[in-house]
Amino acid sequence: xxxxxxxxxxxxxxxxxxxxxxxxxxxxxxxxxxxxxxxxxxxxxxxxxxxxxxxxxxxxxxxxxxxxxxxxxxxxxxxxxxxxxxxxxxxxxxxxxxxxxxxxxxxxxxxxxxxxxxxxxxxxxxxxxxxxxxxxxxxxxxxxxxxxxxxxxxxxxxxxxxxxxxxxxxxxxxxxxxxxxxxxxxxxxxxxxxxxxxxxxxxxxxxxxxxxxxxxxxxxxxxxxxxxxxxxxxxxxxxxxxxxxxxxxxxxxxxxxxxxxxxxxxxxxxxxxxxxxxxxxxxxxxxxxxxxxxxxxxxxxxxxxxxxxxxxxxxxxxxxxxxxxxxxxxxxxxxxxxxxxxxxxxxxxxxxxxxxxxxxxxxxxxxxxxxxxxxxxxxxxxxxxxxxxxxxxxxxxxxxxxxxxxxxxxxxxxxxxxxxxxxxxxxxxxxxxxxxxxxxxxxxxxxxxxxxxxxxxxxxxxxxxxxxxxxxxxxxxxxx
Numbered sequence: 503x504x505x506x507x508x509x510x511x512x513x514x515x516x517x518x519x520x521x522x523x524x525x526x527x528x529x530x531x532x533x534x535x536x537x538x539x540x541x542x543x544x545x546x547x548x549x550x551x552x553x554x555x556x557x558x559x560x561x562x563x564x565x566x567x568x569x570x571x572x573x574x575x576x577x578x579x580x581x582x583x584x585x586x587x588x589x590x591x592x593x594x595x596x597x598x599x600x601x602x603x604x605x606x607x608x609x610x611x612x613x614x615x616x617x618x619x620x621x622x623x624x625x626x627x628x629x630x631x632x633x634x635x636x637x638x639x640x641x642x643x644x645x646x647x648x649x650x651x652x653x654x655x656x657x658x659x660x661x662x663x664x665x666x667x668x669x670x671x672x673x674x675x676x677x678x679x680x681x682x683x684x685x686x687x688x689x690x691x692x693x694x695x696x697x698x699x700x701x702x703x704x705x706x707x708x709x710x711x712x713x714x715x716x717x718x719x720x721x722x723x724x725x726x727x728x729x730x731x732x733x734x735x736x737x738x739x740x741x742x743x744x745x746x747x748x749x750x751x752x753x754x755x756x757x758x759x760x761x762x763x764x765x766x767x768x769x770x771x772x773x774x775x776x777x778x779x780x781x782x783x784x785x786x787x788x789x790x791x792x793x794x795x796x797x798x799x800x801x802x803x804x805x806x807x808x809x810x811x812x813x814x815x816x817x818x819x820x821x822x823x824x825x826x827x828x829x830x831x832x833x834x835x836x837x838x839x840x841x842x843x844x845x846x847x848x849x850x851x852x853x854x855x856x857x858x859x860x861x862x863x864x865x866x867x868x869x870x871x872x873x874x875x876x877x878x879x880x881x882x883x884x885x886x887x888x889x890x891x892x893x894x895x896x897x898x899x900x901x902x903x904x905x906x907x908x909x910x911x912x913x914x915x916x917x918x919x920x921x922x923x924x925x926x927x928x929x930x931x932x933x934x935x936x937x938x939x940x941x942x943x944x945x946x947x948x949x950x951x952x953x954x955x956x957x958x959x960x961x962x963x964x965x966x967x968x969x970x971x972x973x974x975x976x977x978x979x980x981x982x
Contacts, residue, residue: 505541507942513549513903516869517892518878528899531942536895547937549903555873556892557592557900557940558854561880562742562766562817565596566616570662573844574829576920577822579620580955582850585919587945589851590902590935592623593890597655599630602662606642621958623940629654632663634673644680650962652885653683658724659691670731678737683883683966685740688724689716689793698841707839709786713776713794721793722748729756729763738762743819745771745793746800750807757971764971766815769849769856770795771804774925787831789925792845805866808875811972815883816875818853821846822921848921859931885963899942902935910934
């Protein structure tokens, strides 16, 4: 009789702390043994020559999120989770968005209904708090935190989502008292509105002007303000989708002072620039996201921040709007102003392969940093560790087995999302997941989907346990 349900043999097993060549024994969905020459498995995978990593956690992605402008996201929990799995991700954390005038419970109930019976991998929910009424702050938010929704996002921009400083302080105070993690979209809303109005009055409405309406100073000011408010309340926060030099300098300085300021960045800030918004025939709309991509020099600042530990999390910010779709980027037609084009780009499947190819395979990142950014740190940050985010005895058998010799020409046709483009079309990558396992079940078997929709489970989250940022020792010197 086999000792294990599965044995993964002979691979280079890496965690955020170390690496070794060993076998992994799996039983009842969990890792039960790590060692040399383990006993027989009912099924076995020969991982010789492969790199065996914890399944990724995409801690910032949007699936089937209700929109107020008539647009519609292309990916629901089925297509989105399948796409994530093919890219080596085994846990997703999208957003249950509170609508103005609605309650958090309404948002949670609605989002559970959207996810039920669809996901092929496990999932948790962040909340979006857009209407922090006295009832929400005093009763509802503390109650849902205790129920396992221990992280929430707040916005400093977008009219239907933004909070003012007083509201932000109130939300941060609840987070401090209840032990929750607050994610902050840091851009100055009034500056953006002022710039947008003047650009449109001048007839400057093409997609490329999206970047001019959101210059780095807009992100810098809001990042500085968010850090100041967090310092006042004495609470950790995570600044999401950081795009470049000026925001990085604010975060690095705060970390050097010992403040618990965490940061996330995304592939678009490593691989796209503002020039990608300046393409003919409305093609630039494909790359509209907020904050916008900057320039090549800013890409190097982001890479440097990943290498030095200024960033703790690397997420996709997958926001799937089809390009040639009247409910997508074409919501207001091909001649629409940049301000009317739905924000966001797809990336849930390409997040990890892009970073693996251009980070690990080029030597910019070691395997430990890659695992920390894509799996372990998100698990700690959002209360899923050690069940998720690592390869250890007792952890869920969420595992991605990467072939580091596989060369891939990235095209949209090979991806599994429901979006009609990828902004990374034609990029040559080295390395891709060959097998992906979720709770001891193969969901991707050598390029084939083997999981059925609905097998993914909802994960209530514990209190976050993030480590203090590694860059707290010294600030990053950033040239102006």
